[in-house]
Amino acid sequence: TGNAKAKDSTTPTAAAASNANSSTGKTVTIGFSAPAADHGWTGAIAKNATAEAKKFSDVKLEAVQPTNDVTAQIAAIETLINKKVDVIVMLPNDGKQLTAVAKKAMAAGIQVINLDRVFDTPLAYRTWIGGDNYGMGVSAGSYIGDQLKSKGVSNPVIAEIAGIDSLPLTQQRSQGFKDALARYGFKVGPRQAAQFTVQSGQQVTANLLQSASRIDAMWNHDDDQGIGVLAAIKQAHRTEFFMVGGAGSANAMREIKSGSSVLKATVTYPPTMASSAIQLARLIGQTKGMTDLSQTEVPSSITLYSATVTKDNVDKFLPQGFES
Amino acid sequence: MSEPPPNAVSIEKPPNALATEKPPVAEQARVEAAAERASVHRRTGVLARISEFRNVGLLGVLVVLGIIGGITAGTFWTRSNILTILQQASVVGVLSVGMTFVIIGGGIDLSVGKAMALASVWCTTISTQSYGPVVMVLCALAVGMAVGLVNGVLIAYGRVVPFIATLAMLASAQGLAEWISNKQSQLVTQGAINDLATTEPLGIPLLVWMFAVVAVLGWILLNRTTFGRRTFAVGGNIEAARLAGINVRRHTALLYVLSGLCVGIAAIMITSLTTTGSSTHGDLYELDAIAAVIIGGTALTGGRGTVVGSVVGVVIFTTISNIFILNNLQTETQNIAKGVIIVIAVLLQRRGRESPV
Amino acid sequence: MSEPPPNAVSIEKPPNALATEKPPVAEQARVEAAAERASVHRRTGVLARISEFRNVGLLGVLVVLGIIGGITAGTFWTRSNILTILQQASVVGVLSVGMTFVIIGGGIDLSVGKAMALASVWCTTISTQSYGPVVMVLCALAVGMAVGLVNGVLIAYGRVVPFIATLAMLASAQGLAEWISNKQSQLVTQGAINDLATTEPLGIPLLVWMFAVVAVLGWILLNRTTFGRRTFAVGGNIEAARLAGINVRRHTALLYVLSGLCVGIAAIMITSLTTTGSSTHGDLYELDAIAAVIIGGTALTGGRGTVVGSVVGVVIFTTISNIFILNNLQTETQNIAKGVIIVIAVLLQRRGRESPV
């Protein structure tokens, strides 16, 4: 997806000095829109964006009402277009459903930074930055595969607690997980979707544990709902398996560090992407490039890496862990 | 049924039989006294009607919101913001018109939000889209009405309580929508559909026009047709309606089909607004629609209500959200404020005439 | 007023004025005939009571579900799975007991889910937790009842329709919960609270015991006390209740406080079950509770209903979910099947006696 045509790509001043990026430039008004911060991860996204914007005296953040309602988000973006902000950073509730309005913004001369959930066409954004959902599944699958192989378990029962099933990100994670396990000749056993909430995590897991008297490993897509998943496991007095989390909350990392929990690892999906998105928006607004790269322009697509946090490397990741 | 009954003729002749038994003077006085009493009744009647027209109270609430919006947000009173509010109100608005009928008729329809999602998904499958925009529209309408028909038959003939029947439909419609769409948003490739949301005849978005047309037709149907009047009867006193010779079951079933028709229209609107068909559309729209209908003065117990009230109710809710967005309030503040505003609005409107529970 | 009134005596003596006019034999025959008629009635009465005891139908549904569960999932009929179902049912179950009272009393409480979230958040703030588990429990109960009191006062004295008042409370409670918790899950550090969900006196989880106790107390309150009797009266015919001398407003307010008490108890339960207080708790629990109450035979229009029905209703819904998960059905299949099963369940139960709408 490298054909984003930034209309000012020919501006010569972009080749600025390498440390010029941190120096104050022309004031950029950044519109920001994300789903409702009703969840640890989305909360961290909003928080990181606000915090990052505060760091720059030349950035004015216009954060609109976070909402889980697509039409409300569309309306919110329309307000931003009417306000003629310079750049819009948008984490859409649903990439496809917001593509039209993003295109409208681009057409109105507003650069759109697409955060995480991807739009349907590159015409709708200047730059995409986001996590690697498929890669997350792969990381989790690989960790579980390695562990079970090394223990010599054959025909393992591998459970999966997914997030909201109708989100493309959930589908990508599950696909990655399935593909990774397939490399070891394993397959996913009981798989249920929760709602990204503690309570649904507890509810689904409590029932799921009843369906299999023995489980070897479990991947839970999301550390927020993971609190509930862990509670259900404790309440069922089940210890025979290990579990891998997702997203990388501080709480999950503390559990991993303690070593006494069934939670042995988590695969990250860092909400710091919001901070980066604000930085990118500022650079694009000021028509600067990323100084560590040779390009004069910000790239059109940046995919974050999904790291596997285990007891061995948890200390390195703890500062980035978000509170759920 | 359209002509006056045959014995209407005999009605007009004066009551001779009695007149002879009473002294004419007394009869005269009696009639005059009665007429005087009647005029008192008529006078209080008009007064009562005005004060009972609780939409006045609702409009007052809207005015207060408008003032608050104007003070707190500079852009509130711009043409484009007002049109945004109306466009935002249009989808739930159309659903609430159908819901008004169902609730006045003594029922409830919890399935509207997810039935709308199902209709939007069904009309945006690749194969449906290949037949062009007209077929897509017909498909959405057909799916909506089919859902309504199933609801109606279950409730009217299967005697399942409306709450449960439509709740079951909510779950099934959602599942079906997920199954058809494979849980993915289906992009609309037919430009004509997407254009619905962007065309602005006479400077007003087409979706707002559609909302207005549905509301006006709904008003006419409710207030000016036998169907509408019978809806009040069925919801107000089902036994009386039955004894009056109304086919109560068929009527009840039709109410849900009507709501389904509104669902189909709303599905087209949301599809063009979001340029997709998706199983995630319409989450909790049923609650929004019911809340708007009830804040609009329709009684949840049936037999009473107005379309105008429901429409104003939807606009009130949308305006509240809009003011929040313009003022950039955070979720938690929004939620707290929303609750407080709703209560104040209702207290302002002061429906003292309602029973205390 | 607890003593018999002065004229109770005179009532018991036969109406002399008349008795003297009748031949004693005829009177004797009359009384005997009346007694005979009464016994006939009592016999048919018992029959009618059994067939009217629609919980039999509901239990039938549960049996069918049990059979389906046993056939499709090997582990369904294990002790631990049954206990899991009951434990899962307990939170909504407690809410549904309070909801039963509110609905029988002619109201509705949409705020229970989010009020529970608020109570769970409030009782798990760091400062509350510092006072220890007892204060946490009291805090949850107090918050629940306070929410109920506000609902009750708004509805009974402010005359706001229950649907709107409690919907507003839903929004406000959610906002408040988010504000207090800063939208983060608050981990419980007091082991005693978390232990509630893991202790199993007599081999049965404590939460199930709590559910059972709440249900039994609710049953007694509804069926064996003046409070319960008045609840039926207020919901059945509010005007008649008022003219019968019942303080209708105070009673209505109390119903919501009672629901709030159940909310507080449920908050403690969900907090220990999830080991957190969170503003995301209880999403749509109000719908689950209302659905259970209604499938349990309580009329949404008030005046009729049973606690047993509601409890069985909750267990039915939980069992359905359990069977789905044991069979590893995916979301869409679950949803479609859920709708279909609910309808079949209701049709099985066949409440022919209900009015068609």
Added chain:
Amino acid sequence: MPSTAAVSVAKDQRVPLLTMSGIVKEFSGVRALDGVDLEVRAGEVHCLLGQNGAGKSTLIKVLSGAHQPDAGTISWEGEQVSFSSPMAALRRGIATIYQELDLVDGLSVAENIYLGHEIASAGFTRRGPLKAHARALLARLGHPEISVSQEVGGLSAAGKQVVSMARALSQDARIIVMDEPSAVLAHDEVANLFRIIRDLTGNGVGIIYISHRLAEIREVGDRVTVLKDGRTVAIGLPAKTTPTPQVVTLMTGRSIEYAFPARPAPSFDGRPEILRVEKLSRGREFTDVSFTVRAGEIVGLAGLVGSGRSEILEAVYGARKPTAGSVFVDGKKLRPGSVPAAVSAGLGLAPEERKSQALFLDQTIAKNITASALKRYSRLGFLNRGAEIADAATQIAALDVRPADPRHAVKTLSGGNQQKAVVARWLLKGCRLLLLDEPTRGVDVGARSEIYSVVRALADSGVGVLLVSSEVPEVLGLADRVLVIRDGQIVREAQAVDLAESEVLDLVMEGSAV
């Protein structure tokens, strides 16, 4: 039982319009109708008599298609028919005024009258003609003062009855069934009703007329059919000539003196005042009403329907807040507008509209009877249900409520038996002062005298009674002292023995006679 065999009378020449024979209707084990025969001719007023619960309403509901019979046949002009729904019966020309005032509160008067057969073209109501026709119908019924665009919910019981009648007239009816139409009507209104009936029969319409007032039957009826316990015990008796004792015996199986209990010596002056009402006013409903009720005294309020008697009662009871004046019970001022205050001061009200104001239809008879006296059966809030049911059974027996099963749902009772349950509630409650609004509405002769004697017995035990009735003889016969109300004011107060019926009628009508 003197006569259980059907008494037949020589046939008239006219062809029967309607014949019902062997009609059986059973409700979950209860045989409401057990082989009933009925025959109605064009242009006659056919009266249907029977005690409360005899099956009159059930029979006409079978006729109007509201119930399906379990056995039996219906012939219409010699052709056998079956009415599967009310619509089918209406199409044949059978219009019904139901006992329970089944109107839709939320609709206007005009819309109620034409509900189900709206004046419309292509589905659109023609509101002009609709109102004009409705207005004409109301004028014909002598009630031009009822506004056709008023909501029916705001009308009094009498007003609703008028609308029901207008509705029946609006149908193209060959037979009009009237189930206790006069129960809520006052004297002059009944005369008006009879005028309409004669008008209709003159046009060849057959009328089935149900009433518990035997005098009415005599005045307007042509033939009489008597039901007892779901069976026909007499067919086609001549209404004008059959002696009253014979009819009563047929109905009840015993002979009843239609008599009021003896009054005690009319000296209440020494007794303590229980109720004192001073200059009570409320808007346009009533003004400057002052009176007292002493212990053991029965005070009757006579007046036309709509004269404000119910409003006075409800204001005394706290159910309506007066705009001026005060109410004293035992010398203590009552908090105005508070029912609980009135009840704890010892007041009780049996309101006039049993269905909407008094009954919990889904509950059992026992629960309805004890609803106001729950405290008596409660210990720490827990109910002693045994005692409750026993006491309810006592009242049921005293008033001869049928079925006599306290656990029976009140919903399934006949109209008159429901009324008895309402009266029983206040007899059981036992108050210092009992307010009775139309206590015998729809109650049969037998039970009527029983209610009279119970009320008198209550008074004898020291209770004060305030009685409203639209039947002037009842007020004069039962009360010790009578207040005549006209247009919300007391126009005359006298001992009942000093008043003649004609005098009271003149007084109440005076406003219109001037």
